[in-house]
Amino acid sequence: MFGITKIQFFNSNLKVLSTIIQQNGMSQYPNYYIKPIYKKDSQEELIKSGEIKKLSHLPTRAALADQTSSFSNDPLANLLINYCMREGNKILARNLVEQCFENIKRLQLEKYHKTTNEEDKHQIDLDPKSILHKAIENCKPILQLTPIKRGGVRYQVPVPITDKKAQFISMKWLIAAGQEKESTVRFNLQLARELIDAANNTGRVIKKKQDLHRQCEANRAYAHYRWS
Amino acid sequence: MILRQIMRVVHPLRPVTLQKNILAGINGSDSYSTEIKDSVPQEEPTKKNISKAMKAYLERAKEHEDFMQKQREEFQIGKRHLANMMGEDPETFTQDDIDHAIEYLFPSGLYEKKARPLMKPPEEVFPQRKAAEFDESGRPYHFLFYTGKPNYYQVLHDISHHLIELNKFEDSMIRKKIQPDPNLALDLSGYQWIDKESLEEKLVETIGDKDYEYFINCFVRLTAVPYAYKIKDFIFEYTEPLLNQVQTYDAVKPHIDSDGKQFITVYECPRKAARGDVTIRFPGTGKITINNQGITYFEDVQSREQLLFPLIFTDMLNKVDIECNVSGGGPSGQAGALRWGIAWGLRSFVDQDIIEKMRIAGLLTKDYRTRERKKPGQWGARRKFTWKKR
Incomplete structure (x- = not known):
């Protein structure tokens, strides 16, 4: 009896190893480990829908170093920090993004106090995180141009993109716009301005998105090269 | 199990068929004859038609069975020797006892458990084999x-x-x-x-x-x-x-210190190269001490957030005092080590429901991921050098 369990243990160990190699890319966790649900409210939702029972038998991965259940934690802001980061200097990247949020708050408050009309005052968003979310949402393109070679000629073919890819492109554009500035202006200030502009559906990044869409529209005749 | 099936198939056949094979070889020319013989048993013509595959199989099965029999006998003798060595009764010596004895007599520090000495019944050591899949005329038993x-x-x-x-x-x-x-x-x-x-x-x-x-x-x-x-x-x-998660639930009962406060200490909290220990005192006022400093021991905000994560998650912020010692690694690793230690210790002060929630939030899993080493002939752990033709 004991011997059998031991042999099974070896087998399961081997299985775990093979899953790491085959199915799970470079992850050090076996593929049946679930990702942590570290926000309290998202756990509450799972409890309400009853899906939490399914997770009760599955082991969880450890929460990552930038994940907390604190109210100030925002996954999209974390992503922005990671995209801003150069050579693993997370402390600097986080500082820059936080200063950018501070700048957004200052700029919006200034605007808020300058407006005299009560109705216009209510229109102004003072929450930097909601401005970030709005800006990213507004800058998401729905199409992209990919070069496809047909008959020795490269055609720029419009293709639809996934939501995740669109989000990445939108954030990449926003960061690039923040870096495109005079040498006297800081990145965090420029990024703050761009985010506010994008949240109001104006500015350089929105123009870039519209340009792309226009080009896609112009190249719609090539769209069939995607499959033929 | 399968072996026994082999036995069942082979055993009734072996003594009879092998003899009859020889017989068939001797009077093989006779069986083609049209003469009716009264004395010859009715199986005789079928015996002669025995397929080569079946013959080969029977030989292999016999060889294997002999080998296994020998192994079984050796195992029994070995078991008795072992029991005598350990000063116990050979008749009541179980497999568990054998494993203990082997571990005691041949202590091994080898990491791979498969490489350690072992003594198991031969059925478990040698791979199982299929029983005969066809009858003597070569017709398979199974329709597939x-x-x-x-x-x-x-x-x-x-x-x-x-x-x-x-x-x-x-x-x-x-x-x-x-x-x-x-x-x-x-x-x-x-x-x-x-x-x-x-x-x-x-x-x-x-x-x-x-x-x-x-x-x-x-x-x-x-x-x-x-x-x-x-x-x-x-x-x-x-x-x-699936894997059972029960071991995460059974928290240790807290000890009582000289002030009458409950306390619990978690030793060996690992993360990357950092190692630490965490003491949690209940009830407390939310005082945090890390290597005799406050939470300012960590200069960056992320590490401080990590330290507070389990406390915020279980609503125990300002209800417990925490003392920790940590060494090795960098700030992120140290914070991760203490986060696990605090979460592990807090289990003694919260109810089962919250422990399960903590588990799903990934607080009770040890993060054993570490940096992958650089390989020679490569730029890094995975990245190769730029390929140059010459």
Whole structure:
């Protein structure tokens, strides 16, 4: 009896190893480990829908170093920090993004106090995180141009993109716009301005998105090269 | 198990057939004759037609059986020697005792458990073999023999059979206007399909990755049928329970210190190169001490957030005092080590429900991921040097 369990243990160990190699890319966790649900409210939702029972038998991965259940934690802001980061200097990247949020708050408050009309005052968003979310949402393109070679000629073919890819492109554009500035202006200030502009559906990044869409529209005749 | 099947097939045949083989060889020319012999038994002509494959199989089976018999005897003798060495009764010496004795007599520091000395019954050490699949005339027993994987296709055949039966049953229930009982519905949460290796062991056949995928797909389809609970036993034969998480629940009872406060200490909290220990005192005022400093021991905000994560999650902020010592590694690793230590210690002060929530939030899992080493001839752990033609 004991011997059998031991042999099974070896087998399961081997299985775990093979899953790491085959199915799970470079992850050090076996593929049946679930990702942590570290926000309290998202756990509450799972409890309400009853899906939490399914997770009760599955082991969880450890929460990552930038994940907390604190109210100030925002996954999209974390992503922005990671995209801003150069050579693993997370402390600097986080500082820059936080200063950018501070700048957004200052700029919006200034605007808020300058407006005299009560109705216009209510229109102004003072929450930097909601401005970030709005800006990213507004800058998401729905199409992209990919070069496809047909008959020795490269055609720029419009293709639809996934939501995740669109989000990445939108954030990449926003960061690039923040870096495109005079040498006297800081990145965090420029990024703050761009985010506010994008949240109001104006500015350089929105123009870039519209340009792309226009080009896609112009190249719609090539769209069939995607499959033929 | 399979060995016994071999025995069952081989044993009645062996003494008889081998003799008759010889006999058939001797008077082989006679059996073609048209003369009717009264004294010759009726099996005689079939014996002569024994196929070469069967002959070879019988030889192999005999060889294997002899070998196994020898091994079994050796094992019995070894077991008795071991029992005598350990000063115990050989008659009541169990496999557990053998394992203990081997561990005691041949202590091994080898990391790989397979490489350590072991003594097991030969049935477990030597791979199992299939029993004879065809009779003496070379006709296979199994109707799926010529598929090459009869046992595998038998399972698929069973699945399809069950599927047809269940569909028929469902049709009849629909005709009677009876809905399936949702309380009886098959619940496979907590179970997973057996992996390829164990399936191969079960079937005594080697199967390909695609075969395994097909097998799983068939079972998934079978379980999706509303009346699948009727064939529960068949389905559960090919599942295994998922890992049990019970060990995360049984928290240690807190000790009482000289001030009458409850306290608990977690030693050896690991993360990357950092190691630490955490003491939690309850009730407290939320004082945090790390290496005799406050939370300002960590200069960056992220590490401080990490330290407070389990406290915020369990609403124990300002209700417990925390003292920790940590060394090695960088700030992120140290914070991670202390986060795990605090979460592990807090289990003693919160109820079961919150512990389960903490587990799902990934607080109770040790983060054992570490930096992968650089390899020679490569730029880094995975990245290769830029390829240059010359």
